[in-house]
Amino acid sequence: MIAKLEMLIALAREQHFGRAAESLGITQPSLSTGIRQLEEQLGVKLVSRGSRFGGLTPEGQRALIRARQIVGDTRRLRDEMRASREGLAGHLRLAVIPTALTWASRLVTGFTARHPNVSFTVLSRASAEILSLLDDLEIDVGITYLDNEPLGRVTSRPLYAESYTLICRPDHPFAQGGPIGWDALGAARLCLLTPDMQNRRIINRHFMEAGIGPAALIESNSTVVLVANVLHGDWVTILPDDLARFLCEGKPLAVVPLKSEGAAPAVGLIAPHQEPYTPVLQALLDEAEGLTRPSA
Template structure:
């Protein structure tokens, strides 16, 4: 039953029989047969069928909610029993918004020192993708914004608040400013993250509130692309100070705090709202809380 539920979750996520089968490591006929067997066991039709996947039935949507809960609880039980035998071990799957990737190393470094049998898989994703992956059991936890857009039913550990700065070359005429206002940024050739990124939506909101009409010269989902253009000269970008730290090393670039008003947006760790958490995930949440205390100090 658990294996069939996992296939059903994959089908709901991929919305395509072939891709779902590939993600499960089975053939498409095997996946289709498993879904049909699940329907027979439950006595309801779960999937609208035609020449291709046409969506879940109302009963299928309700079963999906149960499937996520049952599969998640089963994995938690297995992880807890493994921890009882071997201590904390295994692979933790994390996804982070691009502007929080710097923080990941601070979160994982001490954790791995304490728990050397734990490995990490770390992905860069948008805030929307992180929530979807968490819901579909593709990741164990995510690092994302906590207070700007709805998160749904998740456990959260606030870690720090983003503060924003204009990032430009050290030889730029504005580089020696103590601060700059949001309304002044409309005159600059900016490189910004793409609109699907919550950071971009936050920045666009603050610019709009300041009456600044901005059409970016460069848009990218990569911070490296944005900063590379700034380094070429002539361009500037807006980044959270935490995300900019790694790019400011060496002194080639400068960060001018953006004020009037100074914006703050909380970033933290989110995990499924499930009790108990796996021992490994519980330890990670505790590590995040410890890190949060350091930033607040």
């Protein structure tokens, strides 16, 4: 039954029989047979079929909610039994907004130093995608903004408050003074993250509050691309302070603070709301809390 519920989750996620089968490492006929057997067991039609996948039926949508709960509970039970037998061990899948990757590294390296039998997969993803991946059980935890856009029912551990800096070449006029205001950037040659990134939406809001509407002539979903553009051309970009200093270290670039206005966005670790947590996930939540706890 669990394997068939996982088939339903994969099909809802991929919206395509072939891709769903591939994601599970099975053949498409095996997937189709498994879905039909699940329909027979439940006594309802779950999938609208034609020449291609036609979506889930209303009954299929309700079954999907319960399937995610059952599969999630089963995985947690398995992890708890493994921890009782072997100690903290296993694999955690972590999705992170691009601007928080340096903090993800701190969290993961500190955790694995204390728990060497736990491995990680770390993915860079937009905030909306992180929530979708959590819902689909494709990741175990995420690092994202906590208070800027709705998160749904999750458990969170704050990591840091995001402050912003402008990156430019050392000979740029912006590099000659101290902190600069957002209203000074109206004519700047900007390269910024793409609009699907929540960081970009926050930056746009700062511009709007400053009464300006500058255009980003280069957009990318990669912070490395943004810094490379500044390094090789007459561009400026805006990134969180911690990430900016990491990417600019050892390079002929200036990191100039932007004047803060209002509350800084909070970034933290999120996990599906569940009690009790598996021992591994609880340890990771404790690790995140320890990162921000003042040292004695």
